[in-house]
Amino acid sequence: MTTQHPHDAQTPRTAEAGRTTAVDTIERELTAFARRARATAARLHPDLPLVSYTLLAHIHDQQGCRATDLAAHYMLDKSTVSRQLTTLEKLGLVERRPDPDDHRVQVLHPTEAGAATLTATHASRHAAYQERLADWSEDDLTRFASYLLRYNNSRT
Amino acid sequence: MTTQHPHDAQTPRTAEAGRTTAVDTIERELTAFARRARATAARLHPDLPLVSYTLLAHIHDQQGCRATDLAAHYMLDKSTVSRQLTTLEKLGLVERRPDPDDHRVQVLHPTEAGAATLTATHASRHAAYQERLADWSEDDLTRFASYLLRYNNSRT
DNA sequence: CTTGATGAATGTACTCTACAACCAATAGAG
DNA sequence: CTCTATTGGTTGTAGAGTACATTCATCAAG
Numbered sequence: 001m002t003t004q005h006p007h008d009a010q011t012p013r014t015a016e017a018g019r020t021t022a023v024d025t026i027e028r029e030l031t032a033f034a035r036r037a038r039a040t041a042a043r044l045h046p047d048l049p050l051v052s053y054t055l056l057a058h059i060h061d062q063q064g065c066r067a068t069d070l071a072a073h074y075m076l077d078k079s080t081v082s083r084q085l086t087t088l089e090k091l092g093l094v095e096r097r098p099d100p101d102d103h104r105v106q107v108l109h110p111t112e113a114g115a116a117t118l119t120a121t122h123a124s125r126h127a128a129y130q131e132r133l134a135d136w137s138e139d140d141l142t143r144f145a146s147y148l149l150r151y152n153n154s155r156t
Numbered sequence: 157m158t159t160q161h162p163h164d165a166q167t168p169r170t171a172e173a174g175r176t177t178a179v180d181t182i183e184r185e186l187t188a189f190a191r192r193a194r195a196t197a198a199r200l201h202p203d204l205p206l207v208s209y210t211l212l213a214h215i216h217d218q219q220g221c222r223a224t225d226l227a228a229h230y231m232l233d234k235s236t237v238s239r240q241l242t243t244l245e246k247l248g249l250v251e252r253r254p255d256p257d258d259h260r261v262q263v264l265h266p267t268e269a270g271a272a273t274l275t276a277t278h279a280s281r282h283a284a285y286q287e288r289l290a291d292w293s294e295d296d297l298t299r300f301a302s303y304l305l306r307y308n309n310s311r312t
Numbered sequence: 313c314t315t316g317a318t319g320a321a322t323g324t325a326c327t328c329t330a331c332a333a334c335c336a337a338t339a340g341a342g
Numbered sequence: 343c344t345c346t347a348t349t350g351g352t353t354g355t356a357g358a359g360t361a362c363a364t365t366c367a368t369c370a371a372g
Contacts, residue, residue: 018294018297018298019286019294019297020282020286021301022294022297022298022300022301023282023285023286023289023297023301024282025301025302025304025305026285026289026297026300026301026304027281027282027285029301029304029305029307029308030189030193030304031193031206031210032210032308033186033189033190033304033307033308034189034190034193034194034197034206035206035207035210035230036230036231037186037187037190037193038190038327038328038359038360039231039232039360041187041190042360042361049327049328050187050190050191050327050328051191051327051328051329054187054191066350066351067350067351068349068350068351074191074192075192075195076328076329076330077329077330077331078350078351078352079329079330079331079332079351079352079353079354080328080329080330081351082350082351082352082353083328083329083352083353084328085351086352087327102337102338102349102350103336103337103338104336104337104338104349104350104351105337105349105350105351106350106351125183126176126179126180126183129179129182129183130175130176130179132307132310133179133182133307133310136306138174138175138178140303141174141175141178141179141182142174142178143299143303144178144182144300144303144307145177145178145179145181145182145185146181147296147299147300147303148181148182148185148186148189149181149185150292151185151189151288151289151300152185152188152189154288154289194328194329194358194359195329198329198330205358205359206359207358207359207360222319222320223319223320224318224319224320232359232360232361233360233361233362234319234320234321235320235321235322235323235360235361235362235363236359236360236361237320238319238320238321238322239321239322239359239360240359241320242321243358258318258319258368258369259367259368259369260318260319260320260367260368260369261318261319261320261368262319262320313372314371314372315370315371315372316369316370316371316372317368317369317370317371318367318368318369318370319366319367319368319369320365320366320367320368321364321365321366321367322363322364322365322366323362323363323364323365324361324362324363324364325360325361325362326359326360326361326362327358327359327360327361328357328358328359328360329356329357329358329359330355330356330357330358331354331355331356332353332354332355333352333353333354333355334351334352334353334354335350335351335352335353336349336350336351336352337348337349337350337351338347338348338349338350339346339347339348339349340345340346340347340348341344341345341346341347342343342344342345342346
């Protein structure tokens, strides 16, 4: 059902059809993945919701970041981030420290518990991914990773 | 950022490190994609929510499927599907027909309007993906598509 | 005809999200 | 320095999407 001659550049119509098929597949599979992601994440770590986990991870990586940075990076509304942070703070996973240079700003840091939770959650997530990708060759893993990077970075 | 310690042959550490890096990237990028998917979908077609679109598409492809089939396929609760179908029916996009052979069952079919909406939405989605992937070679598209298929099909 | 399984709907509650309105602090223009 | 616009953040409100538990109707089998 797919074209079998990827290197034959003589027929642009065939090439277009090939592109269309591939793009359709990418579209369908990415959509399917997105649909299932939340359920999968909930199964992997019922304790820490997906978004909270993600924000906590970012706070850990970019120690001292601000709520606005998180909102910009994840394309979320300020209010959403604010509430997520409230949750994380209530759980004792994140600290909001006032910035001495700018009293509007809250500098975010993971607490001890936050770092520990993050480590545990990341380990379990990583294990799940490892298992799922166990029979992939390293070359395939590397290529898949680079495609995903390229795709995500092509965001306008 | 890659490990600089080429271990001696005693342990398979080097190969493992490569795998770990790649798997980490895949994990991170897929997570990032999942988080943004909803917002992106909303931007692409504000009229038809992502989930409804997906269900409608499945109903169209598998004409005559039942709510239970949808729930199983998308790992959703029956109640969720039921409510989504209620929405789709209210919008006039889906018909629930009683099954003469089993009066518990409702057989699902897209309406004319449903099929039309689906066509339009699919076209706009496809165009968005085409644009975003415009500078990818066909080979890369094909490989990316096959990786996604492989990944999604490895679901346990 | 009971009993248990199955397809679906409903009650309830929670997460995630956006938009709008608001407050507090800063930065510039005069 | 004062007034205003901007920026960082919170809160009120609302809505989508989801799950779990319960209930209802129907079917299948003893």
